[in-house]
Amino acid sequence: MSSSTLRHARHVVSENPVTGLALLLFAFFVGAAILGPSLAPYDPLASNTMRALQPPSALHWFGTDQIGRDIFSRVLVAARLDLGIAAASVALVFAMGGFAGLASGFFGGWVDMLVGRIADTIMAFPLFVLAMAIVAALGNTVPNIVLATAIINFPLYVRVARAETVQRREAGFVDAARIAGHRDMGVLLRQVGPNIMPIMVVQMSLTMGYAILNAAGLSFIGLGVRAPTPEWGIMVAEGAAFIVSGEWWVALFPGATLMTAVFCFNLLGDGVRDIVDPRRRT
């Protein structure tokens, strides 16, 4: 990032307090993901049936769950897993979808056709159900959740990368690069690739939130991370049974945290877009 970009970033934040808030939240979540386990006041896995289903108190800020585990500790520790899954899947789809879209937009022809068909096929599936099916078929392990989340985001990345590439394929600098002796692959990876990077980064931060939701949704259904691992989706699912009976905190805190995290990433996505490309702000 050049200094002018930084200056612009600072300007965006100062002009848009919402983005500032998102940055703050982001820092908080990243902090929780890194330090979570050492900050947690209790062992997130330790049960204590004597203190089951305690409402929030000074001892247990978010209360305790059915078997007396400290919900605050669990929510805190879960950040690493949830954000990790989301980040890994976004990174994966960035690599897969970004390259496929780039190649598809740049070369056109049969490459475009093939990539388009694959993306079409994925899109023709109801995405969440496809993710469920992949996880159900391959087994509910974290790598499979990451893979499933990446696959259902694939068409989106392909679409964005392709559109951006097509826009630049005819750009003068691509011809200039050819004139300067770059071959197709070189032009693709070294000239066009870096240029669509900002848009892809925006795309990544926008899909982070969706990736978190997706992973949590899978866990909610029972096809995600396995109990007793602390994970927001599972915790909401477990807590769901207690809402009507009045133990609202069991589901509410993980749910609210999940929501805040997604909210933060979505706002951040907008913010990053402002920074990268002020004209595209929406």
Next chain:
Amino acid sequence: MIGNEPTPPGPDGSTLLDVAELSKRFPLRRKGWFGGGHPSLVHAVDDVSFTLSRGETLGLVGESGCGKSTLVRLITRLTDPTSGSIRFGSRELADLPAKRFARDADRARIQIVFQDAGESINPRFTAADAIADPLRKLKGVTGPDLKAKVEEAATLCGLPVELLDRFPHQLSGGQRARVGIARAIATRPDLLVLDEPTAALDVSVQVTILQLLVRLRETLGMSYVFVSHDLNVVRLLCDRVIVMYLGRIVETGPAEQVFAKPLHPYTRGLVAAVPRLDGVRDGALRLAGDPKSPIDPDPHACRFHGRCPIGTDRCGLDMPALRRFGGGREAACHYAEEPA
């Protein structure tokens, strides 16, 4: 380098580029159920022949859509021709696929200055990166050598060395134009194609860039193909000029004469339409209407037929070929007459 011997430079005045019967047709994508019938073709460049001597500047003029840009892409070997020949020095380049030409030894000898300097520089490259790119790729220059060569090219183009680490958006239009030129001449090409290099510039800057180009041609001994829609500028810079209409050459000749006494009715209309500082001339020739479609044109009709103020039925049945006239001039019109 892929085992091709670079063309040895010839003496000034010898033929550098010999383009013969060059055509480029683009198939139109048509969605037929079984792909039946012949696809329609856009005749972007049709049977174009011309030569360019060493040290010469050839102007290329015509309306938008006349095939100038395609011709430029063909002779800079960014696109493969449908048919025809492009001889560069002693070498035939038309058969060499554009993909292969990317790393050819002669790649460095044909360079281009793009129309919009701002757009033709990778926004993520500094001026130095942009100028260094062809040097590194085509000449294999690296390290301090590279830096020296970049600075040399920049200095030649009047670009202050301290601007070299700026990104394109941090440069003014004139400075960007200089970066574009420096990049193009960095490899010391024999043929430089200038695609409307001053179209985006204000007149005050345009002058300096044009003067720079003239100076560079003299010091580096390059040949230019200069594409522009501004006839005044073409006249200032070019020795000879080619006038194109709908993919075909309608007139060529020494620039001064072509503009002073155009032979082809299209050239006449074009010259008449150029505004002049000495005010409007009443009754000047007007070319109303638009050019015909370049898709599957009638091979027997003059492309200008229908818009031509003097055309007759004959023009619709018999496509005029380029005819030679005195003073090294040619025109493709049945009714063109020897200039008085």
Next chain:
Amino acid sequence: MRGVLWRLAGSLPALVAVIVVTFVLTRVLPGDTATYFAGPTASAESIAQIRAALGLDRPLPEQFWSYVQALMRGDLGMSLTTGQPVLVDLVNRLPASAELTLVGLLIAMGIAIPLGVLAAVKQGSLADHLCRVIVTAGVSLPVFFTGLLLVYVFYYLLGWAPAPVGRLDAFATAPNFVTGFYLIDAAIARDWETWQSAAAQIILPACTLGLFALAPIARITRASMLAVLGAEFIRTARASGLSSRTIILTYALRNALLPVVTTLGMVFSFLLGANVLVEKVFAWPGIGSYAVEALIASDGAPVQGFVLTMAILYVVLNLTIDLVNRALDPRARHS
């Protein structure tokens, strides 16, 4: 018309791919249909017998071939969970999902499009920021969580919403089948009591879905509205002194709607997939919850049928979008 047929033909490869992928996916799903059929007390022999009867012991390509043959005859197999032919289940349940999704989408559109227009017209204003926060919050809510919360608050605590027992109050009678959409069918039958019951039942789940669809629609409306408002032809319209109403509605919005329509299609297909969770919470007898239950139960045929239905819906949807685009955009008509 030819374009439409071409589109249809063009989507065939994707459909075929969907069929293959689903078939493979359901075959690698853990769980054993034969064991399920054989019942809890079955012996190994009887399981093997049933496996042979179901054709599950044959090689995969052969199974695939007979699956395709059955598909050709319109036979999507049997659901183990409901015990019904999958086709019957889907036919019965699709209108429920479609109605829910459509109402959700309409609610979202009704809010998001004006909001997006407002945010674009008043770019950078408080309304703009507020709109951004609201829609972002909407899309950040996990639907499974929102649904639960809405039920708890609006039904359990406040009692404003009716009991979440499906498409109709338990004592109401479904209207005569015309479209399968209760709101429409009841209106046709002029049975306003049923209509009211159906409307009351659909409002919460549709809002849950709508909340989720708000953001993408508002976002794209704002973005495309901003792009259009900055376009040169809007400047022309302003320079011609057209009223701001004409400029915003006739000139800007109509142009801005083109990308919105495309997004709507995506949102709709996305919602159709996303409402699996909502249907579960609201006991909505749609195809989403049907598929999820089947998937969890490793019940392959309904999953295959569901995915195929969705794929066909997706194709139809894209076709519709194409047609709408053609209607809206003369350039699309031309090419």
Next chain:
Amino acid sequence: MSAVLDVSDFSVEFRTRSGIVRALDRVAFTVRRGETMALVGESGSGKSVTAYALLGLLDAAGRITRGRAVLEGVDLTAASPSELARIRGKRAAMIFQNPRAALNPIRPIGQQIADVLRRHAGLSRRDAMAGAIDMLKQVGIPDPARRASAYPFELSGGMCQRVMIAIAVATRPALLIADEPTTGLDVTTQAVVMDIVAKLAAETGMATILITHDLALAAERSARIAVMHAGHIVEDAATKTLLANPRHPYTRRLLAATPTAAGSLAALRSIPGNLPDLRRDDLPPCRFAARCDRRLPGCDAKLVWRTIEPAHRIACWNPA
């Protein structure tokens, strides 16, 4: 002839992040009925801003800080937005460069003309369409009844510009502002389009402001030329006078840089230096001073507008 538009002391500023841009400074000129006046200048000189500010089309960042612009007795700077909207398109119209983008891509061109007629002439739907077809005929579009239902993408650039002109003159405005109307068009098309503008101006007696960077075009098409530089009108004179006897140093420089049908490249001279940064607080009174070879100590004190002979005004202490 009476003044259709009288602009005096007209200043415009833009508030941006990096400071206030003093885009126009005390601009003054008059356009009379039937007269074509050209505003000529390089990019950034403020010629388009002048047009936009006059018609109230500036974006949110820009505002008129002083001055008057009286169009047929109405001060545009004092008019409310809704009053301005009623004046725009009715009494003062504008055409733009890049005509295809300047037309609504998904509305038939006839409709777009009819929209203006319905708004300003209060015509019924049917009458407005008839009027639109008539306008298409007037701007020389063949087969106007059929073409009325065409969309911009179906027409060439030149045809689109004719449609733009039809939209602009449909209500017989007193003033037409043509903002680089032929930039991007081929010279042959440019000539035809400019002919149409001239013809309509002659028929209706409307005043025309031709905004262009092309001195030759201005010379050919206008009776009077006002040269702009960095937000100032530096010289304003009858075309013949200006070309034959330019007095402001910038005008002379501009002429010296413009290629002509005769002359050589060596004879052309560029203008040294750059435009001053209009965000600077310490902007010199004469914004050309830094680039000027006739600069006097007095140039730094105050800018002066002088009428050196009838209908020839310059902003210079030391004219050539």
Next chain:
Amino acid sequence: MDRRDFLKALPAAAAAVAAPAIREAKAQAPTRNETLLLVQEYGPNSLDMQGLGSSQPVNGVALNCYDRLVSFKRQRVDDITTSFDINALEPELAESWQEASDGTSVTFKLRADARFHSGRSVTAKDVKWSLDRAVSIGGFATTQMNAGSLEKPEQFVAVDDKTFRIDFLRRDKLTMPNLAVTIPFVFDSELAIRNSGGDPWAKEYLKNNIAGGGAFKVEAWRPGTETIYVRNDDWKSGPLPRLRRVIARDIPSPSTRRALLERGDADISYGLPPKDFADLAAGNRIRVSAVPVPNAIWYVALNSANPPFNNVKLRQAVAWALPYEQIMQASLFGRGVPMWGGPSTPARLTWPVPFPYSANIARARALMAESGVGPFTTSLLFDAGSGTIAEPMAVLVKEALAPLGITVELNKIPGANFRGELNKKTAPMAINRFGGWLDWPDYFFFWNYHGNNSIFNIPSYQNPAMDRLIDAARFTQDPAVYAQNVRGFLELGMHDVPFIPIAQPFHDVAMQRTIGGYQFWPCREPDFRYLTKG
């Protein structure tokens, strides 16, 4: 199952589903007080309990829409619940029966006035066809019949129109009680055969249609959505039910079901999480009927066929380590009878009976040391479908075993795969619940501990001594021998602990205070015949 059959059934099924939509308005529609709204997690997937793959709620259809020859004697257990006496039978379709003096057969006299919904009189031929079907159709129905030594069609004899005889294969105390469960119900065989389309057992027709004479008819069945029952006003096999209409809605979310009850929108629900029953029982707005499910336990099974749990000391160590109290509290919320902390020999010769184990980490450690098994990692299988109970249970087990050096990975399996997983018999540990319909200890032990290794023998427990004890108890006529063998296998079970019992679960049903006449049967589905409202 042929796919073509499916297709043929399609129009019929579609019609069955569409038919209710054109229900004609009844002359005297049932009032809300005569209509019961039941909310359940999921409804029947068939109307034929004898058919293959029928789900648990189909029992309810069999119970309410069909009659059996006999039923268990009803027995009041508290002021809201009536249960049954498995040792006493009452007439249903049969008005009387007589066991032959040689004990080789039993002869039933059918009720003279009994009629099917079709109006046809019930004959012995129908009974024979129905029982023939039950023993021939395969799957669960046949297995259940076999459990009472009802195995061959030749055993069933239609003596005359109203007289029916069953010939015994052997003396089996389960034979008569097995006639009162939901499997051997009586079809209108003529109607069934007429619509069978050539299938001797009319499987497809009966799956989608009721051909019986029970107290209720199915008015509408929308699988996965609702089932609507209406009273058969001509029912003669018992007192006419008070309810005229029952709407059974499928509401998958338990919280919603609870909310519906609490807000008074639903009349009755079962299958809520134990926490909800505990809460509702503690309040006084909703009544909760709790019956300990006969013959049923929640247990942790340890795979006794494979290392490391083939080591009996290790199994005992685990049994001494489990946190029974916590499980009871956090997982079952007290909705069950403790099955731990009993005397070292069985206190009574019934099943289930408390085992002698309780949480005693010192003894667990000692036994662990004795076993000679070092720290190891294993996995614990449980059903996602019963996750609300099994999951906290599993988590607590995992936690409790950690101090012994046993690392447990939890393996939550979606419902349908669970049985398949169990069938593999490879899971080292599993949490499950089992209940036999026929409440005898030897019945439970036969299915769970016997070396014939049925699917329910999850630990793959093999012990010839155990097999001998079970077999001896099953077929003895001598009460003393029976008692001795039961004591033997109970003690062996306690010692070898392939299953570690946790608790005998309650079958909880929550209902409005206006609901009365709740009847509990072995199949655990609600019997609408006795329910009252208002």
